[in-house]
Amino acid sequence: MNHSFTIPLRSALGNLSPYSPGKPIRELQQELGLSDIIKLASNENPLGPSPKALEAIAHSLSDLHRYPDASTVQLRQALAAHHQMAPEQFIISNGGDELITLIAETFLEPEDEVIICSPSFSEYEFGAHLMGATVVPVPLSPSFKFDREAIVNAVTNRTRWLCLCSPNNPTGTYLPREDLRYILDALPKHVLVLLDAAYSPFAHESDYTDGLEFVRSGYPVIVLQTFSKLYGLAGLRVGYGVGHETLVYQIAKVKEPFNVNTLAQIAATAALQDVEHVRLTLKSNHEGKLQLYHAFQQMGLPYVESTSNFLLVELGAAAKDIYESLMAHGIIVRYGGIWNLPGHLRISIGNIEENSVLIRAISDILACE
Numbered sequence: 288m289n290h291s292f293t294i295p296l297r298s299a300l301g302n303l304s305p306y307s308p309g310k311p312i313r314e315l316q317q318e319l320g321l322s323d324i325i326k327l328a329s330n331e332n333p334l335g336p337s338p339k340a341l342e343a344i345a346h347s348l349s350d351l352h353r354y355p356d357a358s359t360v361q362l363r364q365a366l367a368a369h370h371q372m373a374p375e376q377f378i379i380s381n382g383g384d385e386l387i388t389l390i391a392e393t394f395l396e397p398e399d400e401v402i403i404c405s406p407s408f409s410e411y412e413f414g415a416h417l418m419g420a421t422v423v424p425v426p427l428s429p430s431f432k433f434d435r436e437a438i439v440n441a442v443t444n445r446t447r448w449l450c451l452c453s454p455n456n457p458t459g460t461y462l463p464r465e466d467l468r469y470i471l472d473a474l475p476k477h478v479l480v481l482l483d484a485a486y487s488p489f490a491h492e493s494d495y496t497d498g499l500e501f502v503r504s505g506y507p508v509i510v511l512q513t514f515s516k517l518y519g520l521a522g523l524r525v526g527y528g529v530g531h532e533t534l535v536y537q538i539a540k541v542k543e544p545f546n547v548n549t550l551a552q553i554a555a556t557a558a559l560q561d562v563e564h565v566r567l568t569l570k571s572n573h574e575g576k577l578q579l580y581h582a583f584q585q586m587g588l589p590y591v592e593s594t595s596n597f598l599l600v601e602l603g604a605a606a607k608d609i610y611e612s613l614m615a616h617g618i619i620v621r622y623g624g625i626w627n628l629p630g631h632l633r634i635s636i637g638n639i640e641e642n643s644v645l646i647r648a649i650s651d652i653l654a655c656e
Contacts, residue, residue, distance in 0.1 A: 299397075302416035325644055327635040328619040330456070330486075330597045332519035334571055334638070336554070337564045340520060343557035344550050355552060357544040365556045366527060370499060375532040378539055381546045383485055383513045383526035387414045390448070390509060390528070392541045394479055395420045399447040404433060406457060406626035408483065411450035420447070431458035431591055431599070435466045439473045449474065452483040453498075454490050457626050457633040459593030464496040471506050479534070480508045485526075488517040488565070489572055490594035502529055509534060516596060517568055518558040523551040572596050575636040582646040586653060597635045599623070606630050609652055616648045 359379040367374040380386035391414030395401070401415035405424040415422050423446070425437050438449070449470075453462040471480065482498035490497075498510040509530035515521035525547060528538065558564070579598055583590045589601040602609050610622040610632055623631030634645065 297419075299416055299419040324617045324619065325637065325641045326619045327637050327641065327645060328621045328633075329521070330516060330595070330635045331521050332516060332568055332596075333575075333636070333641060334519060334564070334568055336519040336522075337558035337561040339561040339564070340518065340554035340558040343553045347550060347553045351549065353549065355545050355547060355549040359547060359552055362525075362527075362547075362552045362556045365559050366529075369559050370529065372499075372503070372529065373532065376502070376529055376535055378528045378530075378535045378542065379547050379552070380526045380528065380542070381551075382515065382524035383483065383511050384410050385524075385546065386511055386526050386528045386538075387411060387450075387481070387483075388417065389538050389541055390479070390481060391415060391418050391420075393538045394447055396447075398445060400443060400445040401448040401450065402438065402441050402446060403450045404438065404452070404455070406628060407450070407452045408456045409625075411452075411481070411483075415448070421445075427455070427458065427460070431455070431460045433460070433462045433466060435462075435469050438470055442474060442478060444475075444477075446475075446478050449478055449480045450483070451480065452485075453495075454486040454593070454595040456483075456486065456595070457597070457621070457623070457628070457631075458599050459591050459595045459597060461490055461492065461495050461594045463492075463494040465494065467496060467498065467501065471501060471508065476507070478507070480506070481511060482508055483511040485511060485513045485516060486595040487512070488569065489596050492594060495594065499529060502531065505531065507531070507534065509538075514555045514558060517565060518555070518561070519564070519568070520551070520554055520558060523548070523554055525551045525555040571638060572636055575639065575642050578639060578642050579634070579636060579646070582642075582649075586650060588649075597633055599628070600632050600634055601630055602632060603630045606632055609649065612652045613645075613648055616652075618645055618648055620645075 362379055363374040363377045366377050387410045395418035397419035399420040400423050401420050402423045403411045405426050412422050423441050425441050428434055484497040487497035498508055501508045502510055509528045512527050514525040591599040613620055621633040
């Protein structure tokens with residue numbers, strides 16, 4: 288039976304399109320008939336999930352007939368102790384993506400403007416467009432650095448939200464502490480700042496800040512963090528925001544009551560105590576980064592020095608062909624065209640063996656050109 292519908296859509300949907308994730312492993316396995324796939328596309332932890340988190344999950348399976356704690360009390364208390372802040376300053380979300388949407392729903396009206404540095408994570412733009420707000424892009428410099436003057440100059444009386452990602456996805460560059468301070472001090476009081484610090488554990492530069500010091504100092508900043516990267520819990524979807532308790536209280540008004548499932552809450556709480564897994568993850572990432580740096584230097588491929596767990600590599604006009612050739616080899620990376628960087632690939636840092644396979648594949652592809 289055929290039906291025709293004339294149900295009107297919100298006008299804001301005209302600016303939206305579904306999120307484009309990296310290609311799933313199973314899909315590529317089915318397409319190519321391969322059993323071994325290396326995924327270096329989504330900046331996941333190559334060591335896997337925190338063992339303490341897995342142990343906590345195993346002990347909690349018999350309680351799945353109960354609803355999750357809607358207030359995420361235990362996890363917020365654990366985070367408060369971990370960061371030496373108050374539990375009321377934390378809001379737990381179904382991944383960092385949901386937090387971005389919650390902030391948009393809390394603070395944006397259709398006539399508002401949202402400043403987004405470009406290129407960066409697409410979900411900031413999604414949150415703005417979802418609420419009918421106008422996106423004001425501020426390009427990064429040619430070397431992918433933040434331009435603090437351009438950011439401040441983009442502010443108008445309609446600006447309500449400034450989104451900063453540091454370390455920035457997909458470039459791996461970061462916003463130095465004093466530049467962030469300069470921006471915060473220059474902003475009018477009606478502008479909220481989201482500092483997405485999802486990759487902050489991998490940044491060890493002396494002038495880097497994860498933004499929490501500015502939250503403690505009372506600035507209107509919400510810091511985004513996640514359990515997906517450092518703790519290896521991407522499949523459970525646990526993120527959180529840290530801000531002044533008055534801001535957090537308002538965001539909680541639009542949050543679904545059971546947005547983070549029971550196992551995710553329990554796993555995240557346990558993972559916070561897994562010091563050894565954190566140590567091994569940071570060690571693996573540092574060694575893998577140096578391995579890829581050396582290989583790309585040997586191949587004459589320009590790359591952006593990264594403060595994160597991925598690298599942005601320049602391959603010029605051949606980038607898309609190399610991306611597709613790597614998939615034919617069973618290696619999934621991200622093509623830069625989705626960030627308007629058609630000459631680049633973003634490559635997650637894997638373990639030593641995965642990186643070695645990637646390096647050999649790129650070398651072989653380039654040799655055949």
